[in-house]
Amino acid sequence: MPDPLRVVIADDNYLVREGTRRLLEESGEVTVPVAVGTAGELVDAVTRIRPDAVLTDIRMPGPGTRPDTGPSMAGIDAAHRIRAANPSVGVVVLSQYADEAYAFELFRSGTAGLAYLLKDRVGDVHQLLGALRAVIAGGSVVDPQVVDALVTRRARLRESPLARLTTRETQVLREMAQGHGNARIAEHLSLSESSVEKYVNSIFAKLGLAEQQVHRRVAAVLTYLRDGALRPPR
Known part of the structure; x- marks a missing residue:
């Protein structure tokens, strides 16, 4: 049996953070060495622990983000910083928004090692594990609802x-x-x-x-x- 994936979780909601930790660890395929509540703590934890992957909410308080980014993009900003400093660490970003603008922002410099999922996917442990394995392998995952939004946007733009x-x-x-x-x-x-x-x-x-x-x-x-x-x- 392969070693469990080492995943750092970031979410400013304690109940969501700990619930996600328990869900992943009970699968037997993941260990969560640390779960944090801010983007700054996330970047610091990745530097110290060198996990296989990160699972982060898109919205989190600072510090640790650019002043112009704000909490609504803090998870994306942290994802870019983590990938730039640690290319082997995959990042899965969770969002409550099926908004193509956030996906464009996340993937603005490339898609390798990044995933964008809607937050209601947290309850589907198999989908979460699949996304984590994909980004660790250098792949990418985009939530089907976000893909639908991207397709709709392109159609509207053509018209x-x-x-x-x-x-x-x-x-x-x-x-x-x-x-x-x-x-x-x-x-x-x-x-x-x-x-x-x-x-x-x-x-x-x-x-x-x-x-x-x-x-x-x-x-x-x-x-x-x-x-x-x-x-x-x-």
């Missing part, structure tokens, strides 16, 4: 007129959405005002606003605000 815009046109439209006029946009993007005007007219044409003479700028901004969040983080 959105924003998909027809170039990167520069999107940048100009983003500036417009912040209430900036052409002169301010030209300054921010290091363009001439005539270039900005050409980009703006191209945006109107691609968004089907070329024939409208009134409120085209407002209509373009409304399209951006409606569909702009569909684009994956850059």
